[in-house]
Amino acid sequence: MTLPRFLNREIIISLLVASFPILCLAYGKGYNLPPILLLVAALGFCWQFNTINYTKQVKWVLGSFGIYFLTYLASTLYYGVSFSEIDMPSRIVLVLPIFLLLLLYPPKINILTSGFIIGSIITGIVAMIHIYDFKTGRAFSDVLKNIHPSLKGYMPIQSGNMAMTLGLISLTISINYLIQKSWWRFTFSLIAAFLGIYASFLSGARGGWVFLPLAVVYLAFSNRRLITKKIALVSILVLGTAVFSLSQNKEITTRLNSAMNQVIQYQKGHDENSSLGVRFELWKSAIYTTEQHPIIGAGYQVREVLREKWAHEGLVNSQVIKNFLDSHSHNQFLEDLSVRGVIGLTALLAIFIIPLGIFIVNHRIANSPQQKMINQCGAISVIMMIGYCLSQAMFRHNSGIIFYSLMTVILLATSISMREKQS
Template identity: 85%
Template sequence: MNLPRFLNREIIISLLVASFPILCLAYGKGYNLPPILLLVAALGFCWQFNKVNYTTQVKWLLSSFGIYFLTYLASTLYYGGSFSEIDMPSRIVLVLPIFLLLLLYPPKANILTSGFIIGSIIAGVVAIVHIYDFKIGRAFSDGLKSIHPSLKGYMPIQSGNMAMTLGLISLTISIYYLDQKSSWKFTLSLIAAFLGIYASFLSGSRGGWVFLPIAIVYLAFSNRQFISKKVVVFTIFILSIGLLSLSQNQEVTKRIDSATYDLTQYQAGNEYTSLGIRLELWKSAIYTTEQHPIIGAGYQGRETLREKWAHEDLVNAQVIKNYLDSHSHNQFLEDLSVRGIIGLAALLAIFIIPLSIFIKNHRITSSPQQKMINQCGAISVIMMIGYCLSQAMFRHNSGMIFYSLMTVILLATSISMREKQS
């Protein structure tokens, strides 16, 4: 017996997938619920996983994510660390059943894009409320938990970066609707893009702004064939309004000014500033890598060496004292110092392999919708690489879940579309 359309498996799974970007920043830990529901659904259909077409692209994704987790496991076993060390990276393995589920029942592109647009709008509205209603210094601040329990779980850096990705994906979708000559959808998705990007600026997460120009250049180059002068003028107009609005926001300008001040202080010998602490932790990671280049020093070994570098005046002792067990505020240096070249190679693989698949699938298709999905995937990966330059995104539950789930959602959609076309 055929189920009603609204009870169709593909529709239900698509709605679950779309709920991820919608709930991601709607409340403090909104990124947790959709992955749990999707994992439960995946386990319910695991007996069908033998029906998945295990193409080369599928195998590469499964291998890269699996190997990344194994580097954590191997390092923990080798150095006798606590098994809590593999709790966070276990998320990257738990999304693999979801990936296989989505290959069986690919998300509907129109539902998925709607989820991104709504999620980006919610991110912007929530950030505006945080700044102008709650009167806090930065949107998505940890201090919000004192206002209401539902606000517990926000982190300005993590949440601001997620908002930036949602905003840029909405911008990618707006270009697709421009090509489809759907003016109201183009306008709505462009507003969503502005709100998502604006939310990132209101969060004060400066590391999330570094790769914004690269993302814009990538989108302009990928869609150069139908971006007219009129569109360029309109886009510049919108961006000018956005920049003007940001220039009037005291908290945003304060964050930019503080970065300049921190660099000046660092050059003058004062390392104990926001950027100075990062630079000292980066130096410590580099010194540690020189001692253990292949397999890293492990977490405990890294702490011991930090104390050594501080004792030898190679890094600021006050920074090490207060941030002894902190991550390196750079995911690449974090993996390099803790798990060595092997760990760094595994990290690069979970970026390079998905990105190469998105680029390849974008290049070989003539479908505007498929091109849009692949551009969304490429933007997601590119921006995460940028975030990881100034933050150890994967040392936080939100960062690991956000990247791994976003990647498998967009990759499963891309691969399924390619197979359907062929």
């Protein structure tokens, strides 16, 4: 007996969705292929989009993502710069047909969760190969790409942050298996969580570690009714073991000690050209620029002129500006604020706050552990991306904006579909 036609479509689309976390960090630009295939599939089914129930939540998602792109377009037109500036943010609009496709054919939960778990495991294995076999010093670094071509396309900060998200999503999934008392799945997903998080630490992407405690607290609070004394004891032992293991890793402790030393030296007025020193100087420059152009921002070209002005006036380190004149601000919030003003910052906050709000609301009314799990995964993904954006302009890189936008619409479509089915 053949499977119904719609079921075949659902399975194929679910497999395409699951391939995203699996391939994301399996090789240098693994995050590129699944979105392309999903977009092609979405265009093939666009004639069915009029059958979708366009609820308030769906409209809020479409509106916030669309407005974010429009702020880039308006800034480009206003300042008369090259249209290449809207190439990167166009990704956030291109995922909207995928969002609608997934509302038509929601991903199968078992396939989706398997994709996250497998992806997290692959991420951890790849990171360990980079560190212990290739001797790159930092996982996901392409410094030895001429010797090891497989390293081409990686960026340690971007990749390390993505690894952290995959690890925490696997941790969230493990809680669901714990509720179901599916012990082998719980163990497997817990191992996946450790490998994903460990990969982030091996990358040395320190900005990805800042919100890790917040994510753990969120998960503990969201699942507080399930926490017994036994579970609490086991959790403390597992976390303690993990922290101890990480504290014994030379690469990780070196990065942490380096960060502490750089902050101390910067406070003394020294070493402004260090990794953190450069960030602090660029942040200062962005703040000064915002004071000059608070509403619509300065645009990219004027921002460069103003950076040279701040350096000439001694407000920021001239050597840093010389080396990073056309660089982003290493903070997505300050980047959008300085380039597109309060309007740009508001649009940025919207693509965080609206999805996060949907996940929280849907989690509150969910009546099944699976629904709660999906919404917790979505909330974790958004929370962690907010943390990453504090020390990196994630959306100024192809990997960052694709990862966040596609991950968000996958989990949003699943969450909204489950809510509609419940109703």
